[in-house]
Amino acid sequence: MPRHSQFALLKQRRFLPFFAVQCLGALNDNVYRQAIIGLLFFLGVSDAERTLYTNLAPALFILPYFLFSSIAGQIAEKLEKQRLIVITTAMEIAIMTLAAVGFLSQNMTILLIALFCTGVQSTLFGPVKYSILPSVLRPEELTGGNGLVEMGTSISILVGMIFGGLIFQLAGSHGPIAAAAAVIVLAVAGNTIARLVPRVGAGAPELKINWNPLPESLAVLRMAREQTAVRNAILGVSWFWFVGTMLTAQLPSYALTNLGGEPTLYIFALALFSVGTGVGSLLCEKLSARTVEIGLVPLGAFGMTAFLLDLYFARAGEASAQGLSVTEFVHQAGSVRIIIDLLGIGLFAGFFVVPLFALIQSRTPKSQMSRVFAALNIQNSGFIVAAAVLGLLAQRLLGWTIPQVFLALAIANALVAIWIFTIVPEFLMRFLSWVMVRALYRLRLHGIEDNVPDEGPALIVCNHVSYMDALILSATIPRPVRFVMYYRIFNIPVMRWIFRTARAIPIAGAREDPALMRAAFEAVDRALAEGELVCIFPEGALTRDGTIGAFKSGVEKILARRPVPVVPMALKGMWSSMWSRRDSRLGRMRVPRRFRAHIEVLAGAPMPADSSAAQLEARVRALRGEAA
Structure with missing residues (x-):
């Protein structure tokens, strides 16, 4: 499997221009704010006056977030996002031109007005900053993309504070000119690069904007809850x-x-x-x-x-x-x-x-x-x-x-x-499963990013080797998955809390508990109707000898009722790991000989909804190959 890196995004137009724009924006904001403080020392104002300005400046910058965020969110929803980025960076040029006048005239009132306007511009850009990422990145790239954005923001803020704080020390008597030039150059650079951001469709182009910030603020806060x-x-x-x-x-x-x-x-x-x-x-x-x-x-x-x-x-x-x-x-x-x-x-x-x-x-x-x-x-x-x-x-x-x-x-x-x-026990559940999977196994993935759909419903079928299969699959599939599992596995102590929190669907055989079986099929159908991923193990039980058993007809019943794409997946290497039936219960209590086993998870191309259980079984066998 080729190794993927989030740094590859920095070579792609769908991400790099946006990344550069948001870094330049964070850099310029902090250069400007620190340069204002530098100007206060340059002018030799009193400590009391300097304290007043240094406390007033953050308040002026943050106030627009309270006043205008709800309006900014609506605008970002209604407009095409690249266009909005260009508009906000053009606003930055105008605002920094005003700031330059303030530096050159050494007028703190103008600088504070421009700082408030900078807060307004940042407020407009804020909803675009993160809402654009799901439109240009695949689900498996979201964590890496957000990591780059957070890294870029942190470093840009730091560099901006250092550079802004040193402008007046380095430029001496030319400090006001240097500060004015710096903020304008950074603003122009941001706007120039913004024009390279690919077009991204509006989230809700039909939205009617409510220009009253108070009720709309309450509305978006309710929406977020x-x-x-x-x-x-x-x-x-x-x-x-x-x-x-x-x-x-x-x-x-x-x-x-x-x-x-x-x-x-x-x-x-x-x-x-x-x-x-x-x-x-x-x-x-x-x-x-x-x-x-x-x-x-x-x-x-x-x-x-x-x-x-x-x-x-x-x-x-x-x-x-x-x-x-x-x-x-x-x-x-x-x-x-x-x-x-x-x-x-x-x-x-x-x-x-x-x-x-x-x-x-x-x-x-x-x-x-x-x-x-x-x-x-x-x-x-x-x-x-x-x-x-x-x-x-x-x-x-x-x-x-x-x-x-x-x-x-x-x-x-x-x-x-x-x-x-x-x-929200899901957070702790995912932590426990993350620790367990990465402590017990070394994973290699094949075909998951290419074959598991980024959105929409799909049924995943996989061979069933161990009690850890669901946790391993959930740790390797980018989207949340609803697992259908035998109720006795679902009820294992400790694991039961994890499975219930992950909204797994317990199922029993028709002879064991027909009511539970009917409820499971209903839950599967609802999940698929709502566009979720559902994973089943069509063998119906853990393998007893490491081979793949015959797929039961339940998968055909699910697809007949709700035709969705079927993604075949295979676990390879699990039979030789702990928690398969190769180990007795006593054997699992000993220090495991197969601790940190190498496990492979493979995904094949989606198959049509009219595929038979036998066809799906054959595809999973081919994916897994000879080794269990």
Whole structure:
């Protein structure tokens, strides 16, 4: 099987221009915001005036998200997306031209007006940023594509803050001219590249826009709550922004007071977190095997908590030295631990947020996608403001030190994660199945991306070798799958909770429980009618000798009632692994001799709905070959 990499997307026009545009947008936003702060130092304003502006600027930037996100979501739903990207980047040129006037005239009022307009432009672009990905990427590419976007955003923000903060230092007396030129050049570059983005159809071109933001905001928030998994994925993304805002807001003072560094040490600390987030985002595709693997979300949540806790214990008090450069800090005792903690928080934050974005995209109808992401932006804004306010109150009113804020954040993160996983057990179920499959097996995949349909109903038929077959298939198929399984396997302790949470369909033989059998066929038909994937094991039981048994006629009854494409799949190597009937129950209790077995999962081209059970059996046999 050829090895796939998310980096291959960077060579393709369907992704690269959009990726470049969103990176340039994030870069320019942060260059501009940091350049405003640089201008304040350049003008030599008082500390009180500088504090006023530095607190007012984030509020002006975030306010449009509250006011206009619902309208932006409707516009993104109604218009062709490439056209909207060109429009928003053209707006950026006009806004940055106004900002350039503000820099050249050294007029803070003009700069703050332009900053508010920048927030409006970002609000319009926000729903397009993520809603476009499901239209240009296949389901198995969503995790990798989102990982690249998150990585690009993190690095662009970091580079923008560094470059924007250094403009006035590097340019000296020409700082205002350099800042004005930089923001205009970046805006023009973004608009130029935006014209290379392929055209992407509107999600709901017939939508009538409601220009009243308040009722429409409530409407999109209700829309985002229609599916439990999507609703709580949105909550998880907003919590990620809460944690990130709380952490990064403390880093400037933490670097000075607790790390004993110069102001540049703050940039180093921020870089560690940003690089960690970028690396974690990129690793998601490899760890998820190119599926939307929400099992990474609990791993990310508890990893963030662990490293936040360790960050508190690594340096609970003030630094003994002051004025340390980055090099001097690195050579201080205990600094390596702090560096690892900041990298680790970012790394697991990437594991946490990327699958959540992919889940929202894969579970939301395309006709609602932009409005759902508009709701996400509204909620994110509220969490960002809450994080900033709570961080300030914790230190000013409660007298907490910054390490104590980190400790409280670690505890809160663990509690929120447990709450989310309790109300949406699918997250924890996928985590357990992800750990089990990757701990017990080494997987090789053949033909799945080409032959399992990206959308619409299909029936998957596969040979049945072990008690782990359903978990292995669910870990390798990009879309959610409803499994039909023998009720005795469905009722295995511990596994039963996983199967029920995955909405598996238990079935029994006609002689054992005719009512359960009829209910299973009804559930299969409903699932196919709703456009879902359903997987059955037509042998009707686990193989006792490793060979494929005769396919029963139940598959023909399903297809006669609901004609859908049939995807033949085969498991190869499972008979020699643990949890097949080759091992006795006592044998499975011993340390397994076939731990981490090599398993192959193969998918053939879809077959027509009028295929007989014998024809499907022959195709699965051919896929599997001779070995069991």
